[in-house]
Amino acid sequence: MSNVRVAGVGLTPFGSTPERTGRDxxxxxxxxxxxxxxxxxxxxxxLLYGNFMGELSEHQGHQGPxxxxxxxxxxxxxxxxxACASSGAAVRDAxxxxxxxxxxxxxxxxxxxxxxxxxxxxxxxxxIAADDLWEVRAGTTFPGAYALMAQAYxxxxxxxxxxxxxxxxxxxxxxxxxxxxxxxxxxxxxxxLEAPQVSSPLGLYDACPISDGAAAVVLTSEExxxxxxxxxxxxxxxxxxxxxxxxxxxxxHLARSPAAREAGAEAYADAGVDATEVDLAEVHDCFTIAExxxxxxxxxxxxxxxxxxxxxxxxxADGETPINLSGGLKAKGHPVGATGASQxxxxxxxxxxxxxxSSAVEEATTGVAHxxxxxxxxxxxxxxxxxx
Amino acid sequence: MSNVRVAGVGLTPFGSTPERTGRDxxxxxxxxxxxxxxxxxxxxxxLLYGNFMGELSEHQGHQGPxxxxxxxxxxxxxxxxxACASSGAAVRDAxxxxxxxxxxxxxxxxxxxxxxxxxxxxxxxxxIAADDLWEVRAGTTFPGAYALMAQAYxxxxxxxxxxxxxxxxxxxxxxxxxxxxxxxxxxxxxxxLEAPQVSSPLGLYDACPISDGAAAVVLTSEExxxxxxxxxxxxxxxxxxxxxxxxxxxxxHLARSPAAREAGAEAYADAGVDATEVDLAEVHDCFTIAExxxxxxxxxxxxxxxxxxxxxxxxxADGETPINLSGGLKAKGHPVGATGASQxxxxxxxxxxxxxxSSAVEEATTGVAHxxxxxxxxxxxxxxxxxx
Numbered sequence: 141m142s143n144v145r146v147a148g149v150g151l152t153p154f155g156s157t158p159e160r161t162g163r164d165x166x167x168x169x170x171x172x173x174x175x176x177x178x179x180x181x182x183x184x185x186x187l188l189y190g191n192f193m194g195e196l197s198e199h200q201g202h203q204g205p206x207x208x209x210x211x212x213x214x215x216x217x218x219x220x221x222x223a224c225a226s227s228g229a230a231v232r233d234a235x236x237x238x239x240x241x242x243x244x245x246x247x248x249x250x251x252x253x254x255x256x257x258x259x260x261x262x263x264x265x266x267x268i269a270a271d272d273l274w275e276v277r278a279g280t281t282f283p284g285a286y287a288l289m290a291q292a293y294x295x296x297x298x299x300x301x302x303x304x305x306x307x308x309x310x311x312x313x314x315x316x317x318x319x320x321x322x323x324x325x326x327x328x329x330x331x332x333l334e335a336p337q338v339s340s341p342l343g344l345y346d347a348c349p350i351s352d353g354a355a356a357v358v359l360t361s362e363e364x365x366x367x368x369x370x371x372x373x374x375x376x377x378x379x380x381x382x383x384x385x386x387x388x389x390x391x392x393h394l395a396r397s398p399a400a401r402e403a404g405a406e407a408y409a410d411a412g413v414d415a416t417e418v419d420l421a422e423v424h425d426c427f428t429i430a431e432x433x434x435x436x437x438x439x440x441x442x443x444x445x446x447x448x449x450x451x452x453x454x455x456x457a458d459g460e461t462p463i464n465l466s467g468g469l470k471a472k473g474h475p476v477g478a479t480g481a482s483q484x485x486x487x488x489x490x491x492x493x494x495x496x497x498s499s500a501v502e503e504a505t506t507g508v509a510h511x512x513x514x515x516x517x518x519x520x521x522x523x524x525x526x527x528x
Numbered sequence: 529m530s531n532v533r534v535a536g537v538g539l540t541p542f543g544s545t546p547e548r549t550g551r552d553x554x555x556x557x558x559x560x561x562x563x564x565x566x567x568x569x570x571x572x573x574x575l576l577y578g579n580f581m582g583e584l585s586e587h588q589g590h591q592g593p594x595x596x597x598x599x600x601x602x603x604x605x606x607x608x609x610x611a612c613a614s615s616g617a618a619v620r621d622a623x624x625x626x627x628x629x630x631x632x633x634x635x636x637x638x639x640x641x642x643x644x645x646x647x648x649x650x651x652x653x654x655x656i657a658a659d660d661l662w663e664v665r666a667g668t669t670f671p672g673a674y675a676l677m678a679q680a681y682x683x684x685x686x687x688x689x690x691x692x693x694x695x696x697x698x699x700x701x702x703x704x705x706x707x708x709x710x711x712x713x714x715x716x717x718x719x720x721l722e723a724p725q726v727s728s729p730l731g732l733y734d735a736c737p738i739s740d741g742a743a744a745v746v747l748t749s750e751e752x753x754x755x756x757x758x759x760x761x762x763x764x765x766x767x768x769x770x771x772x773x774x775x776x777x778x779x780x781h782l783a784r785s786p787a788a789r790e791a792g793a794e795a796y797a798d799a800g801v802d803a804t805e806v807d808l809a810e811v812h813d814c815f816t817i818a819e820x821x822x823x824x825x826x827x828x829x830x831x832x833x834x835x836x837x838x839x840x841x842x843x844x845a846d847g848e849t850p851i852n853l854s855g856g857l858k859a860k861g862h863p864v865g866a867t868g869a870s871q872x873x874x875x876x877x878x879x880x881x882x883x884x885x886s887s888a889v890e891e892a893t894t895g896v897a898h899x900x901x902x903x904x905x906x907x908x909x910x911x912x913x914x915x916x
Contacts, residue, residue: 199656
């Protein structure tokens with residue numbers, strides 16, 4: 141079994157670029173990833189590609205071969221779709237393939253074009269990640285679903301909107317140095333509290349934006365990296381995936397994410413680490429409350445205590461375990477199919493010391509990436525470690 | 529590395545059932561697969577699920593967890609989308625996972641609901657498997673694309689519509705005993721030649737129908753099968769995948785399928801067999817000409833000679849290498865996301881001696897399943913062998 145190295149990463153700016161096609165976005169991300177890695181395109185054995193709503197935003201399915209073409213690689217290509225965890229699922233299979241010797245070099249990534257649909261159109265398209273029959277037709281949207289989860293959390297453990305506001309403030313603060321982030325501006329707790337309410341208790345600043353963007357990561361076996369003298373100091377040492385019932389009404393708790401817990405436990409065991417060893421994490425903060433639930437599911441905070449983590453500074457850049465140093469989905473943006481792979485890129489750079497925010501985590505050796513689909517009916521977790 | 533056993537298979541009837549949801553279809557297929565296998569649902573480690581157009585036909589993405597629920601399994605689930613090769617791609621990853629010990633038991637399959645869109649709607653939805661920017665907007669539909677491929681073949685190698693007609697006749701004949709087939713009626717060469725022309729040289733009877741249906745396959749490791757005394761005499765011993773440029777105008781030849789050739793060569797090498805050892809195959813005959821190109825790509829016929837294979841009886845049930853004994857996509861039907869997994873189910877039953885048409889291949893020990901996406905921009909090939 142080979143260690144799986146992150147040989148190179150590439151990201152487009154995340155933001156509103158409705159005129160750019162998905163293939164244009166992924167071409168840019170892949171060019172950067174190949175440049176960063178020093179791996180020639182002809183060495184790529186497979187492309188595993190995440191995309192969520194291409195059928196609706198670009199009338200385009202079958203994006204695997206299309207994106208291989210965009211990336212300039214001649215290799216079999218498969219599209220993975222697991223809602224907002226699409227490229228997390230692709231990364232997971234890529235890790236398995238490389239570690240088991242099926243492939244030496246895999247290009248893994250994703251892209252999403254969303255803003256061309258407009259806000260209402262994108263919201264409607266995002267809804268296909270929920271249960272159409274039992275949720276969407278009843279009027280459920282994701283802001284509404286996560287608001288229910290936040291309210292359930294408050295009811296069970298206490299907490300208030302102001303606690304959540306500190307998460308948005310922290311993630312905006314982290315994004316200030318991230319030149320790929322959609323929002324590079326600081327906000328205050330008051331801004332969050334005074335923003336228009338979307339679905340009580342969540343307001344506009346509790347939600348991630350609608351974004352266009354792409355991410356690409358070149359993964360290689362340890363043997364390939366050594367043989368080609370690659371600068372690849374970070375390995376993906378653990379992978380895990382979890383699943384849950386699709387519709388919220390089928391869940392035992394609204395304020396728990398068992399799929400993320402399952403994925404995290406599997407990834408930790410796979411890497412041979414435990415949560416206390418995690419130095420930093422990128423978690424799927426599509427809404428502020430989602431960051432709280434993720435921290436608890438990953439055992440980075442005890443159940444019922446994640447709500448105070450940002451407010452009390454445990455997860456800020458100068459805290460014990462900085463969370464979403466990239467800005468997270470909240471401030472960096474959330475081009476759905478790209479998000480999971482982009483988290484891998486951010487964690488790898490943070491650990492390698494090449495991220496603008498690496499100075500906040502100079503001693504860090506272990507990082508986690510947590511990607512979730514829908515109301516966490518799907519989740520993938522990856523553990524990354526410095527190996528040299 | 530473990531041998532990967534086919535422990536059980538399940539298929540719905542393929543046909544026109546516009547009132548049935550995708551989850552309803554997949555529930556039925558999975559119930560049958562679990563019954564056939566004797567494997568308890570709680571032993572399933574993962575669901576890998578193929579679906580192509582759920583966003584358009586059911587306003588439903590994120591079908592992995594939804595279908596895990598439909599199948600009654602609590603396991604992480606991922607949706608694969610590779611156009612008409614969606615569940616072929618899922619089978620490929622399932623094989624890798626089981627052989628490498630990542631999972632002991634995988635439920636793999638797919639479903640598609642199409643007829644609720646109507647013929648025009650389904651044709652439009654199918655078009656997302658082509659390049660929207662450079663093909664679909666120029667008016668390309670799949671009947672038109674395959675007609676170009678057929679004409680290119682005729683121009684290069686000779687052949688005529690009547691040759692193709694024999695393929696349709698053969699596949700309808702094979703489907704007569706398949707109670708899951710959409711068309712269980714014999715046709716004559718004249719029927720094909722006199723049918724309305726769709727896109728010259730292809731007529732209505734050169735095309736597979738629009739279908740609803742689902743397929744499910746339970747794969748286990750050899751160790752699991754032995755330990756649980758499963759009746760699982762067939763193994764998937766080879767897997768391969770190939771890719772090509774998406775748009776026809778980017779191909780060197782219109783009458784070749786290099787993606788299928790690459791997939792076939794990889795699968796043969798993986799299994800340690802060559803084409804002369806193949807006793808039967810299920811190939812992706814979405815149009816009659818597609819069967820010809822598949823036979824040649826898989827080295828079951830020399831280049832330029834596949835056109836006469838059905839007419840001369842080499843691929844009929846009593847021929848040397850029977851092709852599409854299930855009826856193929858042409859007569860069995862083509863619920864897109866289900867097709868690749870259904871081919872695995874058919875080949876496994878043919879080799880196990882439990883298929884209505886097994887009597888045609890009593891001595892057979894090696895079979896092949898070939899699944900293709902779009903105009904074969906994607907292809908997967910699997911080799912199945914009798915192991916006990």
